[in-house]
Amino acid sequence: MATADQALAAYNGVYGPSGTSPYWPRDLTYEEYLGQETNLALYHLLTDGGSHYFHQANLHVYAPGRSLVFDWLETLLAKYAAYTDLPLLSPSWGEYGEYALKRYRHFEALRTGSSRVVIDPEGRRVRVEGKPLWVTGILAPGCEVYAGEKRCFLGRGEYGF
Incomplete structure (x- = not known):
């Protein structure tokens, strides 16, 4: 056509x-x-x-x-x-593949309960236990910013916010 x-x-x-x-x-x-x-x-x-x-x-x-x-x-x-007025992204195939794999791992960790996030509001810290997850609002190396919000795919560790 x-x-x-x-x-x-x-x-x-x-x-x-x-x-x-x-x-x-x-x-x-x-x-x-x-x-x-x-x-x-x-x-x-x-x-x-x-x-x-x-x-x-x-x-x-x-x-x-x-x-x-x-x-x-x-x-x-x-x-x-x-x-919405959020900007549209156009990742390369490699970037999209990496994102899709992280997304799969995030939802698999949630589905199986193999991750846990503990928030300490007084200390302004977040602790990720288990498999990596997408976390927003964190100060960590490798975070990306989209529409003014930080988003990180983080594994085991403690992070500030």
Whole structure:
């Protein structure tokens, strides 16, 4: 698919009332199609950052300044901006892989109870026991800052805040 008409015809050919897996009571417009197709991506942006892929043909400029990818991105970013003004990050594949592994380890540690965090508010210290976790608001080497907040993936140790 390289044009809005082709993408819409393919979508309605599946989900329209006469489609192979009818879902909608009528064929959608292109704007409605973009709205539906960006819902999952918006969920990913606001939660886990899942990846999305496109066919090379989706980059075809079907009208001046218009392509399926940019129509999709403009719709998605308008939705995102309606919910938050946090900056979007675009990590390299290596950075994303490292993040995904840390995220997996964090949730696995929580699921299995193999980590514990003890907070000492008077001493302004946090002690991490067990497997590494994501911790926010800590003063430690290797922390990253996102939207003004510190976030660290920390293993066993004691840290100030």
